[in-house]
Amino acid sequence: MTSPLSRRAAGMRRSDVRDLLRHAGEPDMISLAGGLPAASLFDLDGIRAATAAALEHSPAACLQYGMTEGQPALRTALVAHLADQGIAVDEAGLVVTAGSQQGLDLVARALLDEGDLAVVERPSYLAALQALGLNAPRFATIAVDAEGGCVDALDALPEAPRPKLVYVVANFANPSGATLSLQRRRRLVRWAARRQVFVLEDDPYGALRLRGAALPSLVELAREVPGAAQWCGYAATLSKVVAPGLRVGWLVLPPWLQEAVVRLKQAADLQTASFTQEVAARYLASGRLAGRLAGLRAEYGRRCDRLVAALQGAFGACLDVRAPDGGMFLWCRFTDGTDTRALLAHALRRRVMFVPGDCFFADDPDRSALRLNFSAADPDRLAEGVARLADAHRACRAGEP
Numbered sequence: 001m002t003s004p005l006s007r008r009a010a011g012m013r014r015s016d017v018r019d020l021l022r023h024a025g026e027p028d029m030i031s032l033a034g035g036l037p038a039a040s041l042f043d044l045d046g047i048r049a050a051t052a053a054a055l056e057h058s059p060a061a062c063l064q065y066g067m068t069e070g071q072p073a074l075r076t077a078l079v080a081h082l083a084d085q086g087i088a089v090d091e092a093g094l095v096v097t098a099g100s101q102q103g104l105d106l107v108a109r110a111l112l113d114e115g116d117l118a119v120v121e122r123p124s125y126l127a128a129l130q131a132l133g134l135n136a137p138r139f140a141t142i143a144v145d146a147e148g149g150c151v152d153a154l155d156a157l158p159e160a161p162r163p164k165l166v167y168v169v170a171n172f173a174n175p176s177g178a179t180l181s182l183q184r185r186r187r188l189v190r191w192a193a194r195r196q197v198f199v200l201e202d203d204p205y206g207a208l209r210l211r212g213a214a215l216p217s218l219v220e221l222a223r224e225v226p227g228a229a230q231w232c233g234y235a236a237t238l239s240k241v242v243a244p245g246l247r248v249g250w251l252v253l254p255p256w257l258q259e260a261v262v263r264l265k266q267a268a269d270l271q272t273a274s275f276t277q278e279v280a281a282r283y284l285a286s287g288r289l290a291g292r293l294a295g296l297r298a299e300y301g302r303r304c305d306r307l308v309a310a311l312q313g314a315f316g317a318c319l320d321v322r323a324p325d326g327g328m329f330l331w332c333r334f335t336d337g338t339d340t341r342a343l344l345a346h347a348l349r350r351r352v353m354f355v356p357g358d359c360f361f362a363d364d365p366d367r368s369a370l371r372l373n374f375s376a377a378d379p380d381r382l383a384e385g386v387a388r389l390a391d392a393h394r395a396c397r398a399g400e401p
């Protein structure tokens with residue numbers, strides 16, 4: 001039978017990360033795979049209080065339809081939240097989205113026609129590759145090193161056709177953990193203004209800095225470069241710092257793009273859920289987040305150090321481990337040629353899981369890389385998880401079935 005599916009639906013690959021999640025709940029499984037925040041660190045009291053206050057003081061706003069751009073109370077709270085991070089924006093420049101994932105989807109749809117050039121890092125966030133890929137662009141990639149994406153490579157792109165979108169995660173990228181240096185951020189913003197190409201910075205992890213000082217976002221730096229503000233945007237979310245179940249994210253966009261994104265969002269879902277937006281607004285206004293973030297950073301820092309030490313102890317030089325300055329992930333690479341997809345089968349049998357690195361590439365996948373998450377696993381089981389991984393690696397190298 002000829003498939004009744006659209007080319008777009010038929011051609012789309014499933015997310016390995018989401019597919020792996022179904023193993024996470026199996027008995028005795030140690031998951032180092034997902035990008036989940038630690039459930040034990042959710043601020044249940046704070047969210048409960050915010051929910052009760054929202055229902056008591058603004059029941060109609062919680063339960064009624066609202067504006068596509070977002071609930072006024074949340075947009076006001078987000079302006080203050082962003083100002084704390086040095087991002088000056090007014091409410092008109094914000095669109096609330098259903099997680100930052102929807103922001104990526106809407107920006108990609110607003111900019112990309114089939115065959116257009118989109119630039120991503122190698123490696124890049126898997127679900128961004130899916131969202132951009134839905135529009136059937138051609139991908140160009142830039143390598144990632146210790147200073148983040150090698151943005152110099154953008155100069156080598158031909159003048160025509162001009163790329164339509166550059167997608168970067170500048171802080172503690174998923175999966176590489178790399179952070180774009182200040183010098184490269186400045187260079188990227190100047191390039192965007194000169195070439196008139198839109199650059200979207202996706203920043204779900206910036207608040208989860210484990211060491212070092214914060215760097216300015218691209219939208220802030222764009223204020224220093226004439227014309228650049230038209231070509232830089234910012235996507236962020238409460239998922240990693242409050243709770244992904246709220247599905248509250250937002251976009252900061254120049255007006256020409258914001259208009260288009262709002263129209264697309266009307267078609268997609270009319271608006272993000274009023275209820276969770278009102279809860280998020282109350283939660284942000286309660287001032288609890290700063291204290292919670294300090295606790296999250298301290299705990300994730302401990303977990304990261306513990307995982308790095310266990311990996312170095314178990315694998316030595318045969319695994320190159322990059323400890324990030326923040327976020328949730330370790331990006332590792334076997335130096336002995338181990339194929340991490342083959343390794344995953346051995347690992348699952350030993351009740352430990354990770355994400356093979358090859359799924360994070362728009363082109364030329366690295367089959368010896370893997371992504372390990374340190375935020376979600378029980379910290380007391382990290383060493384056991386690594387011991388299981390080491391045994392899986394031994395079996396894989398020995399060619400055991």
Ligand SMILES: Cc1ncc(COP(=O)(O)O)c(C=O)c1O
Pocket residue numbers: 035098099100101102125169174202204236237238239244248249
């Ligand atoms: C880089 C990056 N962007 C966006 C998202 C999507 O987050 P959400 O839609 O929950 O805000 C994630 C989630 O893992 C991510 O790692």
